[in-house]
Amino acid sequence: MPAHDVLIIGAGLAGQRAALAAADAGASVAILSKVHPVRSHSVAAAGGINAALNPGDSWESHAYDTVKGSDYLGDQDAIEIMCREAPAEILHLEHIGVTFHRADSGHLGTRAFGGASAARTFYVADITGQAILHVLYEQLMKHHETVDRYEE
Numbered sequence: 001m002p003a004h005d006v007l008i009i010g011a012g013l014a015g016q017r018a019a020l021a022a023a024d025a026g027a028s029v030a031i032l033s034k035v036h037p038v039r040s041h042s043v044a045a046a047g048g049i050n051a052a053l054n055p056g057d058s059w060e061s062h063a064y065d066t067v068k069g070s071d072y073l074g075d076q077d078a079i080e081i082m083c084r085e086a087p088a089e090i091l092h093l094e095h096i097g098v099t100f101h102r103a104d105s106g107h108l109g110t111r112a113f114g115g116a117s118a119a120r121t122f123y124v125a126d127i128t129g130q131a132i133l134h135v136l137y138e139q140l141m142k143h144h145e146t147v148d149r150y151e152e
């Protein structure tokens with residue numbers, strides 16, 4: 001009977017990122033997924049990820065836009081955590097291999113999503129979700145001794 005410290009159901013961007021965090025913390029992890037991880041629906045995300053990383057931008061502005069964009073129905077505590085942590089997460093993803101678009105200056109480049117009051121969308125051409133899925137999958141392979149996948 002297999003035994004694991006952590007069981008994660010779903011291997012899209014959320015599940016794989018959670019698995020990587022758990023594995024990095026030393027846990028033995030099982031990922032259960034209906035499809036192969038890199039075929040998860042996250043592969044369809046094209047536009048990019050928002051984070052208030054540019055000078056002059058703020059997590060509060062990102063949070064306000066997100067709350068407003070949800071017609072004030074979003075969980076504001078969750079939105080605060082997401083917007084506070086997003087800048088460090090973008091840098092972490094870049095450091096582990098996501099080839100985010102760069103501006104002519106060499107800095108990470110951004111574009112503005114609809115509803116955003118600043119250009120804070122970080123992206124990989126029109127394959128942002130696919131690019132991140134593959135990098136997370138590669139990173140999880142480093143933990144092959146402690147991360148097991150149960151697919152399909």
Ligand SMILES: Cc1cc2nc3c(=O)[nH]c(=O)nc-3n(C[C@H](O)[C@H](O)[C@H](O)COP(=O)(O)OP(=O)(O)OC[C@H]3O[C@@H](n4cnc5c(N)ncnc54)[C@H](O)[C@@H]3O)c2cc1C
Nearest residue numbers: 010011012013014033034035040041042044045046047048
């Ligand atoms: C066309 C499109 C474009 C998008 N563009 C953007 C964008 O530009 N920026 C952005 O931020 N968001 C975008 N989104 C939204 C974003 O892609 C999703 O919110 C995000 O990818 C969801 O990730 P997830 O890991 O929660 O789910 P998913 O990637 O859907 O993963 C779900 C996982 O659960 C597993 N699963 C499902 N059912 C079962 C079951 N019964 N048993 C076991 N496992 C199961 C699947 O196998 C899969 O691994 C877009 C969405 C779409 C459809």
